[in-house]
Amino acid sequence: MKIPHLTIAACFAASIASQASALLCMPPSLDQSFDLARDAEENYGIFVGSVDVSEEEVKQLSKDGMTSFETIAQFSGHSLFVDGLTPPFEREITVRVDCMGEWCGSASDIDDAVFFGKIEPSGAVEFMSTACGGDYYDASKENIAHLTDRIQE
Template identity: 30%
Template sequence: MRRLATAVLLTLAVAQPALALSCMRPDLVRDFEEAAADPAEWIVVSGALRFDPADLPPAPGETVTETGGGEIAARMEGMALSGEGFTIPFDREITLRLTCAGPWCGSVRPGAHLAFLKHEPPGYTMIVGACPGRVWPDPTPAMEAQLTACMQGDCPATD
């Protein structure tokens, strides 16, 4: 009986890594290239994301909903990317959509972000998934320069 219990525990311990979420390493240039290749319209904005964290949906397991995720209203204030850099004023309400992959859900905090926003009439949506990408906290001038180069047709090679 003791051997059976040990075997079951070992099997469960070995099986746990199979339940882990596997994400690609975040890559800003890859995010740009994917948005450019998508038939949907995307814009890139660097600025302040504002919303009430109390409005965020609960994580899976905190409610009876198994899927988790959800949408809330937010505001993005900053500059949108053009061929000359981040030169287009952007200040509007957006939809903040958190998505999940099984028990893992995207999360974001108010503050400075560089974000790829998808045009979904009548406005724009920031999609935050379980794996990082498309939303970059605390943007740097180097990140903005990379994306400006991409807009000018000189995107650095991705890893």
């Protein structure tokens, strides 16, 4: 079966167009996320623990899968400071899911992770979830020790 040249050209053009519209993200790193939080104009804290969201609310808020939204979640864990982890605590937080075109972050339950949370002047805490990732990391002993060292720099 012979495929017409026009069909091949159309397939090639469609392939290039979809590649050009793909989201380009740098691979996230713990150090990059730390540096962004440290250098931001807003105040950020380092939180180590778990986040629980209402899956039903997330389904309602993210109907089209391409629109940014905020949802309330429950954080359980610790804050990380120069002298180590605080005693455990629980608090309500906001999870903000940002979208870049058709690519979005996500809001789901996450266990045993390190988060960089924006601390509002009111004391409210916001965790971001972006299309490019880098929003949370494994709460391994190595990651916590590395962040403790970075805080002390």
